[in-house]
Amino acid sequence: MSDDEHSPLESPEGNWWNQKVNRRESIWLGISGAWAVSMFGWMLGWTQVGEQNQTGQTYEVSTERFRQKVQSFKESAGTLEVDGEELLVPDGNDVYVGALQWAWDGLPVVLRPGETYKFHLGAYDVQHGFGVRPEGNLSKQISLQILPGYEWVVEMSFDETGTYHVVCNEFCGVGHRTMHGTFVVRDHEPVETGSSSEDSSNAAYDGWFTSDGRGGATDSFGGSPTDATGQSEVTVEVGAEGNGGPYAFAPTAVQVSSGTTVNFEWVSDNHNVLVESQPDGAGWQGVESFENEGYSHSVTFDEQGVYKYYCEPHVGMGMKGVVEVV
Structure with missing residues (x-):
């Protein structure tokens, strides 16, 4: 072994850690640091002025209470048949969606294009992912995370009409691959909504x-x-x-x-x-x-x-x- 070579099993000699850094290395370290700070600042700014990242309010809520909210939403919603399937029509602009192994409670729904809705998202059991993709272009998507014990309220509007697929993009158990839901964005005639107190099936x-x-x-x-x-x-x-x-x-x-x-x-x-x-x-x-x-x-x-x-x-x-x- 020559004098310039050192065994990786032996400690290097002298104050090797206290050597002067090469000027070129200092330049690259400075460029990397400046780029990291600028990217971090861009991410913070984009959450405020961009249209990609959703924020909204988050509230602590028990899973049982959130489940009750979703049920109240379903009971007060109207219905509309689209392509042979019965969809919920929200009674207002609040849409409640509960995630559970392995389904979406509160879907499918039909929404009007261009109208802003407040999506109330929560989980009944474990962490789930809320991924929304238009049927005609799967490269476009919204990807959010839903946690049990919290209600996340996110404003959303959809300009493009058509069917949107909702999938779980966080592994949540053996039935994860079957966790799929939809909602449809389209214009429609007014639909009667509100809870009916005369439901003969109640008794x-x-x-x-x-x-x-x-x-x-x-x-x-x-x-x-x-x-x-x-x-x-x-x-x-x-x-x-x-x-x-x-x-x-x-x-x-x-x-x-x-x-x-x-x-x-x-x-x-x-x-x-x-x-x-x-x-x-x-x-x-x-x-x-x-x-x-x-x-x-x-x-x-x-x-x-x-x-x-x-x-x-x-x-x-x-x-x-x-x-x-x-």
Whole structure:
């Protein structure tokens, strides 16, 4: 080894750390520092004068309270059918969106182009990402982070009409890839909004399908059960379309005779069936694990009475059901 070479395993000799810095190196260090300060200042300025980064107010709120706010928004909203899908029409300019594993509560909605809306964003369980992308140009996007325990109010307006996709861009669990929602920006005729106090379904099953029961209101319930009495077998789809996505039991409520076998067939992913209540003497266990499309579970109902059940991750969307044995 020559005198100019040193072993990396040996300490260098002399005051190597106290040597004069080369002038060229000093120039580059100065340029780098000035560039970093200017970029940091540009970022601060852009949040004030730019149109890309959203700020808005943030409030501490319990997840249960924010869930109630989203349910109130849904109950007071009107509805509009667009391309065969029923969308919510906000009662005013406030839009409440709750994120949960693995769905968007409060979507889909229809918004008017050019109108400013206040989006109230919050999470029910874990951290989620709120990514909004127009259908025709996926390179344009809004990317925000939503945390449980906080309500973030962000003003947004959309000039381009069309469908906008809402995805979670923060990994939030095994069903992360299925977390998808939409809203539509278009002009439309006035729609009646506001809560209706004459909802005939409120009294059914002690209000199980309303927001007074566990989770959110069940929009897929029409007010009366499907009559399947006299049949030896009945099929209930798990994860059918309803309640703003694949978050329904179909039929939502079914009336059967004692001794009928009900086949629960999964038609979409990441659902379970938990028993809320059942008649005395019944021993239905439900399905606690999250199962995917193609899974099935069969049970014969002998004890007469009402069996209430729900999907744990999507109960906030109103994914609840009833088997009534007569």
